[in-house]
Structure formats: structure tokens, C-alpha cells
Amino acid sequence: MPSELTPALRTQIENTIRGLTIDAVEAAGIGHLGAPLALARPVFRLWDRTLRFDPTDPAWPLRDRFVLSAGHASMLLYSLLHLFGFALPLDEIRRFRQLHSKTPGHPEHGETPGVEVTTGPLGQGFGHAVGMALAGRVARARFGREGAGPGHHKVYVVASDGDLMEGLSYESASLAGHWQLDNLIVLWDDNHVTIDGPTAWTFSEDVPARFRAQGWHVASIDGEDLAAFDHALAEARAAARPALIAMRTTIGHGSPWAGQSKVHGGPFGEEVARATKQALGIPLEPSFLVPEEVRAYCAERAQGKRSERAAADAALAAWRSAHPEEAAYWDAARTRRVPADFVERLVEGLEGKTDATRKHSGTAIGRIAAAAPSLLIGGSADLAGSNNTTIASGGAIGQGEDPFAGANVHFGVREHAMAAITNGMALDGTFLPFAGTFLVFSDYMRPSLRMAALMRARSTFVFTHDSIFVGEDGPTHQPIEQLDALRAIPGLTVIRPADAVEAALAWAWIALHAKGPVALALSRQPVPALKREAPFSPELFWRGAYVVRDSRGEPDAALLASGSEVSLACAAAELLSSDGIAARVLSVPSLEWLAAQPAAVADELLPPGLPRVAVEAGRGESWRGLVGREGLVYGIDRFGASAPWKKLAEHFGFTPEALAKRVREQLRG
């Protein structure tokens, strides 16, 4: 153990965090004060006594995870990262909320060493933490069963009232309780205040009863009472269930505004800042003060954490020797190691196969699981059979002798939590997670889809039933705007394969090349296998567009399509050719892939001046950049209807005849 932490020194450290917060918000002229001031004591205690980390290696896989779901309290986290020696110098704290600083307004994963999850949109940290905890338990089950090896860390969350009001936190907590995630501990900042006023205006739940109803261990303490905190934390760590520690705190602790809504955001202004520092016993000068003894203590503790890491690494090495097979699997999963003939295995025997692309996706999942065991984990929000997301070779999480030995996750009807948990698993870094539902329900997941894109999390979203061809379930279940809306998210790659080979190659790209989240759009209805006339290769496909059926001689028009509309476009081209109109048909599986190509690629595929028609059974406005004002987007600009899908094809004009007719009109001008 390090130097003695006297109560005076401990208070001084807590006040250092508070002082840094006050000064940083004052310098920025804007920021959140209330929560860092309130939470400095218990959260420093957690970091000091319990949290396992190595400030020089924020990616150490055996570390505990700390998730600040109340992301607006970012200065709490930045202060701790700075004090414990992460690569976050004081100059960065001084530049809080400035352009290109490592201290953005809300914590951003990838921008600041030690920030595990981007947080700020409420509920997200909570949901992502459940995913991290699940990944940890699955890693323990797959690799570290005998008390050693990976997956024995904990996931700690600091959550605000706002986090607990978001539907996402209920959904995630419901799953965490169901799975009995014993490695998840949530510290609830129960401060009785939100931005608009007292929580009593909007939030009168019995929160402990709510969490108990969801299967959690719950303790309620005074957040300033460290003995109570230590006791509650020890019990929470020992519990065989996820644990909530309700910490009654005072927002803006120590300030004249303590306990009031207005202390949520700042700055204080000079006078209140001074009064707060005086009340806390913080020297008024210099600002951004880190007293020597505080720095020394934290440095010594950081050294202690590194020693603990060295011991853990030694134990891991022993585990590697004792369990070479598990260790090899663990490494293979984390490095996404796949056999040399991976792509060939995925596409083998698929040419000419006619079926729904969701089924081809299911085949690909099965083949990946066979080729790279331990890589995949995923499931569906109660539509596993429809989404074709089940890994036949894996059991189900939550069932069987070891409830975490499986690979299939039953998320229940909880799309939003599914997305957040999938991202959390991706952030854990061990597995390649995926999540399935109907495309129309991607709407429920958008806040977490955005988080995935912001963090470049390697989540895969399997969206089946990707058009009006859902059929009888009607407009509530038929996506129209979803493809455009997903493509609008920066950094999300949307892939809509057109047949079995394309579906397999989409999955191959996900496993081999994806650097961020991917949304797959897959058909409910069977689609014919494409007859590719032109040269074809995985690399041509991964450029985002390729010629499926070229015209004989100079083309009169280009038909661009994705997914189930590629074969439709081919059939229409056939009709047009008998009218003497030469149409080149391109399959465009991903507009993002194509946009990333040099302009020459697009110009080769689509010579300038060639009239263009984009065909997609959806809104289709995202194709405008390719086809222009003069071109035609052959899409659907209203909601769908309840009817058998072939009737809908006629009704909405998605037949070869109707499409060919419209193209003829378009070319006539």
C-alpha cells in the first residue's frame, strides 16, 4: 500500500478535483459543475482503492472499465485521468472544451486516453456498460473459467437521474438483471435535481424497488459517507447479480448554489467560484492547482496500479501456459484472425443460389462461426428466426450450465438496448458482435447507432425485411426512409447485398476490413441469383458498385440499384434491350464504399453524360448525388401498405414492365 491517505490529504485530493472543475469551466465559460463537485469523494475513492487500471496502457485488456454515463460530468473524469497519470497533461485541462483539445465537453472515446465510451446522450453509457459487462462474462466463460485468464474484471458506471429516466437504461437494466451480470456495478448520483428543477417534478419512482424488480442488488447510502460506500461497494462486488448503489449526493457540493438546479451547468462566475473555493478550503491562486502532496500521492498510487497490473500479467502468462488452446482462441478473436481461404469459404457454392438475402446472411454467419470460432457473438431483438441471426454451432447466452458459454444473445424486444449492448461488446475488444432486427426498427436504435459511428465501434447491425416487400405486416413494418436515414449518419457503412454471393462478400468485408459500424440491409423475400456478365471479384464488389449486366455497345442509360432491386433492374434492362435501348446495370451495394473511391472509378462505371436511373424500394433521395436532378430516382415517396408483396410490387411499380416504361419515358425526356 502507498503512503497513508490521511483524511486531510483525501479531502485535499477531492477538492483538487473540484478546483480543477471550477477553473476549467470558468476558463471555458461553459460546462457542468454540479456533478463533479458532488461526486469527487465517492468516485475518487473508487479509483483510489478499487479500480484496476494502468495509466500507461489504457487498452490493457484485463483492466476494469469505468463508464461515466453522466457524460456532462466530464471534468470529474478528466481530473481523475490527469491525477492518475494518464496522457492528459494539465494544459489539456486548461483547454477544456476548446477546438482540438483532448478535453471535449463530453468524453469522447478515441480522443482522450482512458475514456472507455463516448457519453453525453443520456442512457447510452449505461447501455454500453451492460454490453461491456456481458462481453467480460462471455470472455470469462469462453477462456477464463478457472479463476484465471481474461474476463475477471468489473465494469463500473456512474449514472445520473437523467440516465435512469431514459428508456434505454430500463431496457439495459432488465437484461443485466436477467443475465445476472455479477461484474456490473452502477453508482447512481441521486442528487434530486435535473436541469429544469427538482427531480420531484418528473421522477417519483422508487428507484431501488425498480432495480430490485429487475433482479438487481441494491444499496442506498449517503454519498459523502465513505465507510458506507466501502461497505456497499464490497457487497456489490460480492453480489452474484448486477448492483446499484444509490448515492444520495448534493449537486454543486460546497458551492453557494449547492442543491439547486442552476448549479448543474456553469460557469459560476468569479464571485461564486471564489466563494466555493473558500468554502472548500481551496487556495484561490493559482488556478488549476494540483498541490504537490496530491500529485505525489496519486503518482504513487498509479505506480501501485502498474504493479498490480504486472502481477495480473504474470498470472495471465501462467494461464496462457496452462491453457494454450483457450489462449490461442482469445488471441484469435481479439486480432480477428481468420483462415487464409476465408473469403473462398464464405462464397463457396453460392453462385446461382436463389433465396432471401437474409437467409444468405444467415449462411455467412454460420460459415464465419465455423471458420473463426470464438469471433462472433450476437443475436436479435426477438426476431432471430426472421433475421437469420442464430449461430447454429453456439448455445444461447443465459441458458445451459454456464449461462455465458453461448454465442447467441436473446435481447428480447429491446432494440435500443440491443444496439448499445452490441457497441459495448465491440468496445470490450474481444469479439465481433452483431445485432438483428427489422430495418424499420432501426429507428428505435438510432441514438446508439450514432454512438457506434462516433466511436467507430465495430458493431454489425443486421437489418432484415428491408423494404415494402415485408408485405402483409403493412406500413408500420415497412421501411421507406430508413436506408436514406442510415446513410446520413457519418461513418456508418450501409451495405445492401443483392444475392447470395454479395451477402457473403458483405460479411467477409465486415470480418476483414470494417473499421467502424456496418448496417446490412437484407430482403425478406427471395431474390434471384444475379448472372454477372462482367468481370467480378471481391475487390470490385468492395468498391461499392460494379457492372452486373453491361449493354452491347455504348449504353443509352445506366440503371443503378441495390439489394432486391438489382435483379429487377436487370429484368427491366432486358425489356429495354428489346426496344433497342441499351442499359448498363450496376449493382451498388454501398454508397459509402463508392464515395470512398477515386473519382476515376465512378467515371469509369458511370461515364459523365450517361443518363442515370437509381432503383431502390425506399425513399431513394440518397441516390441523388449519383443521378443528379436530371436523373431519375425510382423510389417510394410515401408509406407502404398491407398486402402480399407481389401485389405491392405491382402497386408501387416495382415490376420490370413498370420500371422499363418509366425509363423509356425518362429517356424520351
Added chain:
Amino acid sequence: MPSELTPALRTQIENTIRGLTIDAVEAAGIGHLGAPLALARPVFRLWDRTLRFDPTDPAWPLRDRFVLSAGHASMLLYSLLHLFGFALPLDEIRRFRQLHSKTPGHPEHGETPGVEVTTGPLGQGFGHAVGMALAGRVARARFGREGAGPGHHKVYVVASDGDLMEGLSYESASLAGHWQLDNLIVLWDDNHVTIDGPTAWTFSEDVPARFRAQGWHVASIDGEDLAAFDHALAEARAAARPALIAMRTTIGHGSPWAGQSKVHGGPFGEEVARATKQALGIPLEPSFLVPEEVRAYCAERAQGKRSERAAADAALAAWRSAHPEEAAYWDAARTRRVPADFVERLVEGLEGKTDATRKHSGTAIGRIAAAAPSLLIGGSADLAGSNNTTIASGGAIGQGEDPFAGANVHFGVREHAMAAITNGMALDGTFLPFAGTFLVFSDYMRPSLRMAALMRARSTFVFTHDSIFVGEDGPTHQPIEQLDALRAIPGLTVIRPADAVEAALAWAWIALHAKGPVALALSRQPVPALKREAPFSPELFWRGAYVVRDSRGEPDAALLASGSEVSLACAAAELLSSDGIAARVLSVPSLEWLAAQPAAVADELLPPGLPRVAVEAGRGESWRGLVGREGLVYGIDRFGASAPWKKLAEHFGFTPEALAKRVREQLRG
């Protein structure tokens, strides 16, 4: 009371519902059987004994509302509507799930008489019902305090396990419990089964404890035990809180598949259909059988319901006489009556006012509340001060002597429930509801935004902080893709006003002309008042685009912009004019308004061939249809950053100089 309902007749009616369901799903070849078979008994009991309605006038304002949140059980609802004499003939039941039938796969409000809410996406009916119940209570408080008048009806909901797993239902239930909505009763179809398997795979909450923790009255009964049902319903109706009746049911009641997941969806196929009918004692022929005695009983009950309505109408007439002022207010709200000089009042004195458009929106809300008392109700998801959504002249719901006398709703940090509740209030038909949050958090609301568009609900969504100019809060709080994603929703009108006058006119259009949902996008940062050179009128504004600043002589380019970028475009045009480039600047407050204009309007504003530049601090791809491939979308194709907004303007090129430079390059080609 009508003819005696013997147990035998009652069973026959329940089985008629079941038989219609089996036959309809069999005829369609697809549909949901399990829940209608399970729920026929208690839900028929509710309709028979308790539910207040008039089948000949589904819009009767004093009716009870029945919300089938488990929308997949649509045949339950269609059967009841048919039996009780709504305008839904048996032929429509025969055409279940066929094109242009009144019996789509999931119930659609506006398509079928008696369908209160479109349902199917789980959780939505629950959330919308809370909004309906809130509107009822507010109507009671505003108009019907003394036991007579409007607002004394109840809202009944049938919810499935899936409904209760969705975050939306937790959020909505939390508010219902907080508000103590005594007019809301939820019947939970506790059938232990979801699509993927037993609920035990994913859902192990103590649901009664959960609802009690949220302040609800809870009863648990056997769904087949009508004495228990009657007792529980009486208690629920008498409770001073929202009530949940957990009804243990058997999915697919009476069929060989009863209690199994596979009975959720159908069809049965001939053999199982026959076995089920035989087990239930339903004659095998004819199909779609409604026995005479069943028809007679239901017709008599329908007549009874109409008599009850007549009595209620007489009481309402007495209330009108006794409370002429309240009655006049009630009528004024429901008919959206406003003073003749409404538009003038809204825009008065605003020319030249410089401020954030969110503040101008707040001014408009205040002026509408003054001009048309009792029309508005709304609030924010814990950002009332930032969203400028507070009606200064109205109290707060949940506070004061009568907790429903206010006009301001504190939704807490529950964006999704806020949207659903707002739609529910719109569907109630009494008020013009609105809901505010940051634009980026529209992502949390999308499933309910879509519901609003599907139903043409007159909900207004006030989305402030509508660009990267949120500033220091950083990319998690800065919308990029949201404007495009909202514009992609069919039937949603997105309006992004550029200054005080435009904000007022946007609100005027909402009050006077909107036929469906509207999303307002409003700036956090102050924007200069536009100096409109060209002719201007509300009508020109409502066309979706107008010339703010024309070029002298023939224009060389058109700059199209919305919101805070209109003044930027004007400033850039000024710089360009000193270079001899004549730019016409158009304010384009709404692409949907413009798209609804005859082509001649767009051609007049934007002569064909004139180079076009669209300026918007967002993704901007929704402008492609206007500017074409050759034109320029001057937008932002990546996530934002944390910095003061003026720094971000420089960093992302949203300064007059940077824009003018890029336009010059563009014109040079």
C-alpha cells in the same frame, strides 16, 4: 340492460372472435393468431360491459379510448369493431391484409373506423395511450371540473410482453405514475411467450413490482376468470392512479399449439385450424361465421351504447348551458379557432429583431397562448429553458392545487415518451400539443415521429440547437444527419426558420394550416434579422422558398439556405457582389413546402441552368434534388467538435469569406 348474456352465449361470442381470427389469418395466409385467441374473453368483456363508445360516431369526443398496443393482435380489434357495428363489414374481415382493405396487418388510425392509434411497433400504443389519458385529464381540469363536461372518459390499453420490454413503455409508465393518471388502465397479456421462445429466456422482471415502483395500482388475475376480471377492473377504475391488470393468459387458447411460441403468428393450416375450431366448439362451416344470436346480442349492445351516448350528450348540453365560457374554450381549442388578426399578432414588431430562433419560437408560443387560450399544451424533456418551450401564462402539469390545470409539461429526460405522449394528446383531438428537445435527440424519438407521420397527428416538435453551433457540448450534442433524416420521413414537415419573422410565421402555419406533424429546427446561437429586399408575405414564405436578397440584373448563381445559414449566405453574396458575381439568395424554410408547389414556382425562383449552391450546417444531402450533381451542397459530412461556436464556424468553413471563396471556385468549375 340488454338481453341476458348467458355463459353459453358469451362463450359463443368469444369463439366467434376466435373463429373470425382463424379464418381471416387462414385466408390471408399470414397473420397473428395467438393473442386474439387468448384475449377474446377479457377484452370482449371490457367492450361489452364497460367501454363507452358509439359505433356510428367513432370521433365522439366523450368516448372511452381503446388502444391495442399489441397491434399484431389486430384481428381481435377488427372482430370487435365488426360485431359492435362499426363501419367494418364482414367483407373487410375477409380481405384481411389485402391491398386497399380496411383491415391491414396492423391497425392503422385513419384507415379503419374505431382504430384510435396505429399500432404494431411495440411500446407505441402504450406511450400514445398515456398521452391520450393526459389530454383527458387536462380537458377535465380545464373544462369539466365539476363532474360534468369533457375529460371524464377512460383510456384502456391492451399491452403484450413485447410492449412492456420496450424502453418507451417504462418511460411512459414512469410519467403516468408520476402524474397519477387515474383514467388509464392497462391490461397486460401475460402469456409467457414471445416470438423467439418463452419470456423466461429474456424477461425475468417482477412486472407487478416494477409498476408499483412507478406508482401504479396493480392487480394480477387469471385472464379466463371473469369474476376476477370484473373485480380487478372495478378496482382499477376506482383507483386514484394508473392501473395495470396483469392477466395470465394462454397464447393460442383452444388450439393444439396453445402456450407455444409458434402460435404467435400463423396461419394454422387446414388441419390445426380444424382441430382448434373443433376444440372450441366452433362449427367448421361456414367460415367467417357470425351466428345470428351473436349478431343480435352485439347489435342490441351497440344500441345500448348509443343510448348511453345520448344520455352523455344530454349531460354535456346541460354542462354547456351551465358553463358557457368553458364550453366556448373547449370548442375553440378543438376547432383551432384563432382571432382574425392572428398572423399579424404573431409577427408584430419582430422585423429587425436579432436573437436565436429558439427564442423567437418561444415568443411565438407565448403569443399563440395569449391569442388562443386553451389551445396549446406542451413542454420539454428537461430542457425547457434551452428549448424556450415554457408557456409563461400557464402553470405546470403535476404541480399546484389541480395538477392538470397547467399547460406546461415537464417530461423529464424521456424524449421517446415525450413524442408518443405528444402524439397521443394530438389524437385526443382537444389541444395542439408540442414537445421540445435538442435536434440531435430527435434520434431518441424517431419511432414516434414516424407514428405521427403515419397517422397525420398534429404534433409539433420543437428541435433547438440545430447544428454544430451548439458549440462546446461537442459532437454528441451537435446534429449533422438529423435534418436529412427527418426530411426523409414521408409526411413530416420540417421547417427551419431564419429569423424572428420566419419563426413566427412557421408557428402561424402550424396553428392554421398543418395537417400533420411538424418539426421545427431552431438555432441555439443568435442570428441577425434578415433584410428582405424582395416582396414578402406569409403566403410567399409558406411556399417553402423565397428570394431574400436578389442580384442586380441576371444572377450568376443562386444560394439556397435555411435557418442560421440564410444570413450567412446573404453575407457571402455581399462579398461575391464586390467580385462582380451576382448571387440570388433564397431562404428555404421547408423543402416539403417547396416540393408541394407547382413546378413553375420552383422554376421562377430557380431558373433552370442557374448554378445552385445549398448552404446548411448539416449533412445537406437532402438538398441534392434542388442543386443536382453539378450544384454544390455546402454542408458538413463528418461529426462536429467541441469548441466555441464561432471557432467551429471558422473550422467548418461557415464564414462569409470561406463560403464566398468556395462559391467562386464552384463557378469557375
